[in-house]
Amino acid sequence: xxxxxxxxxxxxxxxxxxxxxxxxxxxxxxxxxxxQVILGQQATKEAVEALNASLGLDKPWYTQYFSxxxxxxxxxxxxxxxxxxPVSEEIFPYLAATAELALFAMIIAVIIGVNAGIISAWxxxxxxxxxxxxxxxxxxxxxxxxxxxxxQWAFSIKLNWLPNSGxxxxxxxxxxxxxxxxxxxxxxxxxxxxxxxLKRLVLPGLALATIPMAIIAxxxxxxxxxxxxxxxxxTARAKGQKMFIVVYKHALKNAIIPVxxxxxxxxxxxxxxxxxxxxxFSWPGIGRYIYEAIGFRDYPVIQSGILVIAFIxxxxxxxxDLLYTVIDPRIKYK
Amino acid sequence: MNKKKLWSLGVMLILVLxxxxxxxxxxxxxxxxxxxxxxxxxxxxGGGAKTLVYGRGGDSVALDPAVVTDGESFxxxxxxYETLVNFGDRDVTIQPGLAKSWEPSEDGLTYTFQxxxxxxxxxGTDFNAEAVVKNVERWKAGGDKHPYFSSQFVVGDKQVxxxxxxxxxxxVVFKLSQPQAPFLKNLAxxxxxxxxxxxxxxxxxxxxxxxxxxxxxxxxxxxxxxxxTIEKNPDYYIDGFPKLDKVIYRSIPDNSVRLNDLxxxxxxxxxxxxxxxxxxxxxxxxxxxxxxPSMNVGYLGLTVTRAPFDNVKVRQAVNYAIDKQALVDxxxxxxxxxxxxxxxxxxxxxxxxxxGYEFDPEKAKALLAEAGYDGKEIELWAMPVPRxxxxxxxxxxxxxxxxxxxxxxxxxxxxxxxxxxxxxAQNGEADAFLLGWTGDNGDADNFLYTLxxxxxxxxxxxxxxxxxxxHKIFVDAQTEIDEAxxxxxxxxxxxIIHADAPWVPLAHSTPxxxxxxxxxxYIAHPTGSDRLxxxxxx
Numbered sequence: 001x002x003x004x005x006x007x008x009x010x011x012x013x014x015x016x017x018x019x020x021x022x023x024x025x026x027x028x029x030x031x032x033x034x035x036q037v038i039l040g041q042q043a044t045k046e047a048v049e050a051l052n053a054s055l056g057l058d059k060p061w062y063t064q065y066f067s068x069x070x071x072x073x074x075x076x077x078x079x080x081x082x083x084x085x086p087v088s089e090e091i092f093p094y095l096a097a098t099a100e101l102a103l104f105a106m107i108i109a110v111i112i113g114v115n116a117g118i119i120s121a122w123x124x125x126x127x128x129x130x131x132x133x134x135x136x137x138x139x140x141x142x143x144x145x146x147x148x149x150x151x152q153w154a155f156s157i158k159l160n161w162l163p164n165s166g167x168x169x170x171x172x173x174x175x176x177x178x179x180x181x182x183x184x185x186x187x188x189x190x191x192x193x194x195x196x197x198l199k200r201l202v203l204p205g206l207a208l209a210t211i212p213m214a215i216i217a218x219x220x221x222x223x224x225x226x227x228x229x230x231x232x233x234x235t236a237r238a239k240g241q242k243m244f245i246v247v248y249k250h251a252l253k254n255a256i257i258p259v260x261x262x263x264x265x266x267x268x269x270x271x272x273x274x275x276x277x278x279x280x281f282s283w284p285g286i287g288r289y290i291y292e293a294i295g296f297r298d299y300p301v302i303q304s305g306i307l308v309i310a311f312i313x314x315x316x317x318x319x320x321d322l323l324y325t326v327i328d329p330r331i332k333y334k
Numbered sequence: 335m336n337k338k339k340l341w342s343l344g345v346m347l348i349l350v351l352x353x354x355x356x357x358x359x360x361x362x363x364x365x366x367x368x369x370x371x372x373x374x375x376x377x378x379x380g381g382g383a384k385t386l387v388y389g390r391g392g393d394s395v396a397l398d399p400a401v402v403t404d405g406e407s408f409x410x411x412x413x414x415y416e417t418l419v420n421f422g423d424r425d426v427t428i429q430p431g432l433a434k435s436w437e438p439s440e441d442g443l444t445y446t447f448q449x450x451x452x453x454x455x456x457x458g459t460d461f462n463a464e465a466v467v468k469n470v471e472r473w474k475a476g477g478d479k480h481p482y483f484s485s486q487f488v489v490g491d492k493q494v495x496x497x498x499x500x501x502x503x504x505x506v507v508f509k510l511s512q513p514q515a516p517f518l519k520n521l522a523x524x525x526x527x528x529x530x531x532x533x534x535x536x537x538x539x540x541x542x543x544x545x546x547x548x549x550x551x552x553x554x555x556x557x558x559x560x561x562x563t564i565e566k567n568p569d570y571y572i573d574g575f576p577k578l579d580k581v582i583y584r585s586i587p588d589n590s591v592r593l594n595d596l597x598x599x600x601x602x603x604x605x606x607x608x609x610x611x612x613x614x615x616x617x618x619x620x621x622x623x624x625x626x627p628s629m630n631v632g633y634l635g636l637t638v639t640r641a642p643f644d645n646v647k648v649r650q651a652v653n654y655a656i657d658k659q660a661l662v663d664x665x666x667x668x669x670x671x672x673x674x675x676x677x678x679x680x681x682x683x684x685x686x687x688x689x690g691y692e693f694d695p696e697k698a699k700a701l702l703a704e705a706g707y708d709g710k711e712i713e714l715w716a717m718p719v720p721r722x723x724x725x726x727x728x729x730x731x732x733x734x735x736x737x738x739x740x741x742x743x744x745x746x747x748x749x750x751x752x753x754x755x756x757x758x759a760q761n762g763e764a765d766a767f768l769l770g771w772t773g774d775n776g777d778a779d780n781f782l783y784t785l786x787x788x789x790x791x792x793x794x795x796x797x798x799x800x801x802x803x804x805h806k807i808f809v810d811a812q813t814e815i816d817e818a819x820x821x822x823x824x825x826x827x828x829x830i831i832h833a834d835a836p837w838v839p840l841a842h843s844t845p846x847x848x849x850x851x852x853x854x855x856y857i858a859h860p861t862g863s864d865r866l867x868x869x870x871x872x
Contacts, residue, residue, distance in 0.1 A: 030751075030754065031750075031753075031754045031757050031758065032751070032753030032754045032756070032757050033753075033757060036753070036756065036757060036760075037753045037756075038403070039403055039481045045792045045793050047478055047481055047484055047485065048793075050477065050478035051478045051481075054478060082395055083395055083396055083542070084396065084401075084539065084542065085542075085543075090558065093557070093558060094558070094559070149590070149591075152591065152594055153594075156594065156598060157594055157597060157598060160598065163598075163600060164591065164594050164595050164598055164600055165586055165591050165594075165595055165600070166560070166561075166584065166586075166600070167560060170387055170561045170563070170582045170584055171385055171387065171582070173555065173557075173561070173563065176557065279587050279588055280588055280591060281591075282560075282584070282585065282586040282587065282588070282591060284557065284558060284559035284560035284585070288559060288587070289559065292392075292559075295751075295752065295753065296753070297753055
């Protein structure tokens with residue numbers, strides 16, 4: 001087990017290295033010069049050249065790449081060309097904002113998705129099954145952008161139940177400690193603010209949860225269908241055990257492995273793919289951070305931001321793989 | 335089976351309800367805007383605190399005005415720091431600021447400023463002549479770290495400000511190496527705000543995240559890409575100002591979401607709205623529209639080094655071919671006037687005697703025939719981002735495409751991502767391109783020389799237009815300190831540009847802001863950086 005983990009972590013090195021190289025080359029392939037973007041339309045040619053030199057962008061690419069790699073090995077993710085702040089320092093609040101939202105969305109997606117999938121499988125070909133699968137089909141196809149705007153229109157503007165945008169009520173700001181606001185408000189014992197933060201998580205959380213929820217529901221359904229045809233479930237049912245026990249104790253345990261894989265993949269995707277949701281809900285997350293950095297050709301932020309997300313993505317999948325062994329003792333890694 | 339169905343329905347209901355309940359927990363204390371100011375429990379502001387929440391499209395880059403170039407940064411710094419001289423409330427005339435008065439010498443080479451007395455920086459440092467000298471020396475030493483200083487006060491390798499000295503506690507003398515006509519206008523620009531020397535002498539970079547000036551508001555907190563909070567400076571040297579206790583700048587990237595937030599009362603002012611939002615604001619009795627005086631120009635640039643626009647007749651023909659009034663009506667919702675010169679009428683030196691090219695397709699066709707234009711397709715570049723001077727580049731390009739087709743110029747609309755667009759246009763890769771400019775300091779030089787002089791090819795002169803006669807006029811105007819003579823030079827320049835037609839000037843737009851009707855005294859400034867010291871909220 002430890003050996004397996006060690007091997008997996010070791011495999012990380014070439015993956016991240018390759019990743020960093022591809023990203024490094026790709027962003028330099030797009031036209032548009034950071035110095036020019038930083039200085040804006042007003043800039044003179046000399047000023048742009050001078051800034052390029054002081055940013056080290058006039059050096060050959062391999063010099064830049066190796067000095068970047070050297071920095072990363074020392075835990076230095078570079079300095080944002082735009083804000084002049086170290087990326088490692090700047091990135092955390094964005095990451096926390098997205099993580100909080102993604103976690104919230106995944107919890108919704110898992111609870112609803114898994115249960116809807118189970119019920120659909122159990123009552124295969126019932127009205128619920130058809131309805132759930134139609135909803136799931138719509139769920140994977142609906143554009144998040146549109147969904148977000150519709151949610152705002154309905155729940156914020158028309159019904160006035162939930163706030164429209166932002167992570168907090170700026171008129172009553174939250175003191176950021178961990179940058180996970182739900183946690184921060186609890187640490188400070190501010191239950192009113194906790195509710196406020198929770199309310200603000202709902203609309204973007206739902207928008208973000210839609211696609212994984214639908215995928216999880218479909219995956220759970222097909223996986224459950226398979227398991228339910230197996231002998232041990234038939235035996236359990238024949239013994240007259242309560243349906244609830246059969247499903248959640250016997251069947252789900254075996255059906256959940258592929259679902260877990262999907263959950264892991266989707267969580268990783270949420271981290272990086274939240275740009276649209278973050279834009280619509282003015283969420284100061286990592287997606288927008290990187291997106292804006294692309295607009296400004298802020299190379300260090302783009303490089304390191306993507307690298308950090310890739311790292312988390314891989315770690316989540318490692319955790320998922322390890323969870324398999326917990327759930328199903330037959331699975332063993334050597 | 336029936337029982338099972340009921341059960342499944344039950345489970346589904348519980349699931350749905352539990353999410354909704356989680357959603358609406360505590361829905362009774364809804365976020366209804368300013369109501370929260372009193373229930374917020376913010377001990378610093380207390381019960382009757384007046385908080386203004388300002389929604390805008392993007393975050394600031396840094397809060398040290400000397401190192402940034404973006405408007406969003408200046409929007410905030412203009413309220414934390416102050417400049418030696420100010421622009422007028424609604425225009426670009428020069429008014430006292432941290433300097434009570436000033437006296438230029440006869441030859442325009444020496445300026446003597448008398449400073450306000452008894453002003454303190456937010457950190458308690460005294461504002462005096464010494465502080466001003468240290469600020470100017472910091473800018474001078476900054477090189478490319480201070481982009482605006484090098485663009486406004488460095489000509490070639492020469493510093494325009496030769497020296498600056500303190501004579502007594504409250505008198506500062508600037509010596510210039512050459513007369514500079516827009517000298518005072520430059521000093522009034524946000525990048526030349528005076529910061530606390532105690533702070534930047536200890537840690538210059540610190541100013542970017544912990545700004546300390548003399549302005550009406552003090553910096554409180556910055557949550558990146560989210561909000562910047564500033565609060566009333568209780569020791570502000572002008573009695574009774576500012577009116578507000580707190581201002582919170584929120585970044586809300588999506589235009590329609592910003593408007594929604596304004597409608598629900600989550601924000602009190604929304605900047606950068608689309609012209610198309612005007613109607614819905616006007617229809618809402620709780621909201622008001624604030625118009626920003628126009629100081630911009632949107633244009634169609636014609637790269638003069640590329641065929642067919644290397645022929646002046648073709649360029650003139652394009653000028654005749656485009657129906658500007660129709661563009662203004664269709665895409666600016668009436669919030670613009672058709673342009674005939676490369677600078678807006680508010681700028682002193684504007685030549686109103688010029689008769690713009692009227693919309694006349696027949697004349698255009700005749701000119702094209704004269705020029706021997708071969709009917710080859712051109713590329714028409716459409717801006718990918720909305721700007722006040724160009725609310726929708728794609729649609730404007732489509733209308734222009736139609737106008738051009740009508741006179742026999744076939745064109746293909748092309749667009750790139752913004753940074754790429756600018757770089758490629760700057761390299762002269764475009765045939766015809768949409769672009770625009772918002773003035774920095776309200777001076778004619780900042781439009782005409784910056785955008786159309788041969789010196790600026792490779793930076794802001796995207797059309798590669800270069801006329802030696804014009805260049806001479808510009809250089810003369812830069813050092814001419816007699817306002818009347820200077821205006822005469824610029825009028826002459828506009829005639830030459832009109833005849834050479836490197837551009838089709840399209841429109842001068844009036845950007846709009848939306849605000850709650852509870853907000854009073856909000857004056858939008860043409861430069862885009864609004865001072866909020868007189869703003870009040872009910």
